Amino acid sequence: MLIVKIISDGLEDRFVSLVEGVHIVGSSIDSDIVLLDGGIDPQHFSVVVSPEGVAVEMSADSSGNLQRSQGESVEPVDPGSSFQWAWGDTLILGGTRIQMQGDVLRNPAFAAPAPDSDGKTPRPFRIKLVGSAAAGLFAAILILTQVGAVETGEAQAAPEAVEAEAPAIEMADNNLPDKPDRQEVLAGLAARGITVAGFAPLGEGWTGTVRVATQSERMRVDASLGALAPYFTPRFFVDDRLAAAAELVIRSIAPKAVIESVANGEIMVSGIAADVPKAEMLRDNLMADVPGLQSVSFDNGRQESLDMVGDKIAGTWAGKFPYVLLEDGKTVRPGEEISKDALLIQVHQQAIIVEIGESRHEVKLQ
Incomplete structure (x- = not known):
């Protein structure tokens, strides 16, 4: 089995395991490893893993750079070319570096290095995985590329209580x-x-x-x-990266919902009522699929929107061709917007049904 380390600018390092076979790497969602770097093509290259070694084959229109483990120089990799990938070699594509970190089955030329002369073995690799509950493989793969890695082990503790005015210390x-x-x-x-x-x-x-x-x-x-x-190695979670990952889940479950704010790992979503089943599904999938997310809340401003709709209505006609007459003289029929965020669904004599975001509501008329 091959272990590949992915180093992207602004993201925590990620680790991917590859078994024997052909693996496509690129920015397309159809790729086996999806990398959303601006300089990466939809199917940039393929990795062929076999007991005899590892080969990298560039697509006809894609290129990159290669840095061998034994040297500091970087050599160009031309479109359509191929090369043997050894332990520690790094393929450079724009702001992304992809480095072999694991063993291939039987060929010692591509195996991890032997223990050092002092008897210490090389630092073991870690594999970090992103799980996807119900949002599906689509969201999970993209989230892996957007956010980075999931913290594993026990749930992270609350922020340490430290003195706000603790004296600065020299740490020579x-x-x-x-x-x-x-x-x-x-x-x-x-x-x-x-x-x-x-x-x-x-x-x-x-x-x-x-x-x-x-x-x-x-x-x-x-x-x-x-x-x-x-002496201190931070694990960063960046709110704007978290928002981009959350957007992928929202788009697949509740396309009309909107992210209102993201701060300190807490996300506020509008356009969907908190008490509808889809909101619970969205919350569960966001918490499962977005690394670093702390909580999900829903903006309950929909009642204000419903009140505004009611105030605009002058009358209704619920006959063969129903419509709503607004105070400004405009008529609105089912399927048309009655306000910026409300779609008219049905018209009754004493009430109308509107859709706001992902949910429908009754507006009673005076």
């Missing part, structure tokens, strides 16, 4: 132990205004989840770590 290599004290690192993070959830040991240092609104804020946090950087 010569005055810290091999693994800095938990409170020292937390105090350093607090002094920099960085809030961390799920703070936990990682190797010789620490890790935790940091939530930011945009990629530029992520870069600011990275830069502010300064001397803390060798």
Whole structure:
């Protein structure tokens, strides 16, 4: 089995396992591995995994660059060409780097390196998976490319309570132990205004989840770590990336629903009533398929929309060709919009039925 590491600008590293066979990689949803980088073609290249080794075959119109594990130089890969892919080799496509990280069955030339002279084995790989409950493979594959990876293990803890005015600390290599004290690192993070959830040991240092609104804020946090950087490795969740992933699920389940806001992993959705079955389905799929999402709520402003519709109506005709007469003299028939977000469905003498977002409502007339 082959393990491939995918490194994309602005995303957490991802790991994909490939069994023997041919695997198509590209930006098309029909690809086996979907990468939504602007410089990647719908079917950019294929990976052929066999017991004898791994071959990469570029499509006729696609190119890239290859960096071998044993050197720093980068060589171009021409359209329609092919090459043997060895352990540690990196294929570069725009802002995405794809690196072989695992073993192929019987050919030692393509196997992972042997233990070092000191007896230590190379750091093991991790496979992170994104599960899809009911939104289907379509949403799950795209979400994997949009967001990155799911935190695994126990549910992440609430943000650590740290003193807001904790003093800044100097963390030079010569005055810290091999693994800095938990409170020292937390105090350093607090002094920099960085809030961390799920703070936990990682190797010789620490890790935790940091939530930011945009990629530029992520870069600011990275830069502010300064001397803390060798001792703290953040796992970022970026709200604008999360919104893009959530949009894929919403589009497949409730196309008329709209994301109103995303902040600190919490998403507000409008255009669908919270008490309809489809809202519950949407919530379940968003929580299952969008890594880093904390909660889903629905904007209950629909009652205001219904009241506005009622105020606009001057009268109705429920005969053979029903219509609604508005205060401004305009007539609206079933299937036409009675307001910006309300579609007229049925007309009765004392009430009308309108559709707002994904749900229908009765508006009683005075």
